[in-house]
Amino acid sequence: MLLDLVAERGWVEITGVSAEVGVSAATVRRDLDYLAEQRLVTRVRRGALARADGHDVPPHFRARRHMDRKRRIGCAAARLVAPGGTIVLNGGTTVTEVAKALTALPDPGRGGAITVVTNAIDVAGVLAARPWITLVVAGGTARTQSYELVTSVSEAVVRDLRVDVAILGVDAIDPDSGPASHHEAAASVNRLLADRAGKVVVVADSSKLSARAASVIGPVTMVDTLVTDTDADPATVRRFHDRGVDIRQA
Structure with a gap:
């Protein structure tokens, strides 16, 4: 679900996602770190960005963009x-x-x-x-x-x-x-x-x-x-x- 949100919106902010999906900020932070390790998102301060180059992002996730x-x-x-x-x-x-x-x-x-x-x-x-x-x-x-x-x-x-x-x-x-x-x-x-x-x-x-x-x-x-x-x-x-x-x- 978190990767879906990043693919759809282009970026997510930890505290906002935490409130939206009803999980702790620590859980969101840990999940974003994992996605970044898999090269599916780019980790930034306070959140994460969709990878601008689209490399290694599965097509069904990229399809959600635009x-x-x-x-x-x-x-x-x-x-x-x-x-x-x-x-x-x-x-x-x-x-x-x-x-x-x-x-x-x-x-x-x-x-x-x-x-x-x-x-x-x-x-x-x-x-x-x-x-x-x-x-x-x-x-x-x-x-x-x-x-x-x-x-x-x-x-x-x-x-x-x-x-x-x-x-x-x-x-x-x-x-x-x-x-x-x-x-x-x-x-x-x-x-x-x-x-x-x-x-x-x-x-x-x-x-x-x-x-x-x-x-x-x-x-x-x-x-x-x-x-x-x-x-x-x-x-x-x-x-x-x-x-x-x-x-x-x-």
């Missing part, structure tokens, strides 16, 4: 998929919302079925039961941070792909440096996914705009459309527009 934003973004991105098209989805909590939104669309009927290629096992699980979605899963070694399958196996599958649209979740996207990931293996696969697509759509909530991550996926010019939320800073949105990126805010 949940409403991610759902809106997922629905907006799903509407960009044309009937009968072939798309590729990577992993991450926002892309999982895209997958959920795709399954909620009405059955397009004969000739409107879509093909989805993904390297994320949780995304595949969301899509697998829909008869109008042909699902292709690229293999590899699973990353615990995003459930993505990476390494040479998935890269070999991706190299033979040709898809209409790649819908990619990222750890950060900057108008100058472009989309990026905290992990080089994920960045390498995402780079290949983008290269095999006729159009690249990045889905990212506003907390990731102008953020930085270590492994750059490619220049911002590789991104055709950025789907974000209405809380995005207007000046940052203009900078993306100035670089030729189509911005959709949900």
Whole structure:
């Protein structure tokens, strides 16, 4: 429960949580120390912060952050998929919302079925039961941070792909440096996914705009459309527009 609160709010204060959940401050302090040792939170004076980099936080906890934003973004991105098209989805909590939104669309009927290629096992699980979605899963070694399958196996599958649209979740996207990931293996696969697509759509909530991550996926010019939320800073949105990126805010 304590990790849930940190993931949802971004930070918690010991005395406030103690009163809220009805346990002693000493118990909260001890639990936060344990979570910090597990690298699930960052311990600070009087409380704890959610880890800014998202490293090693299980996806089901990260999904709680900005949940409403991610759902809106997922629905907006799903509407960009044309009937009968072939798309590729990577992993991450926002892309999982895209997958959920795709399954909620009405059955397009004969000739409107879509093909989805993904390297994320949780995304595949969301899509697998829909008869109008042909699902292709690229293999590899699973990353615990995003459930993505990476390494040479998935890269070999991706190299033979040709898809209409790649819908990619990222750890950060900057108008100058472009989309990026905290992990080089994920960045390498995402780079290949983008290269095999006729159009690249990045889905990212506003907390990731102008953020930085270590492994750059490619220049911002590789991104055709950025789907974000209405809380995005207007000046940052203009900078993306100035670089030729189509911005959709949900």
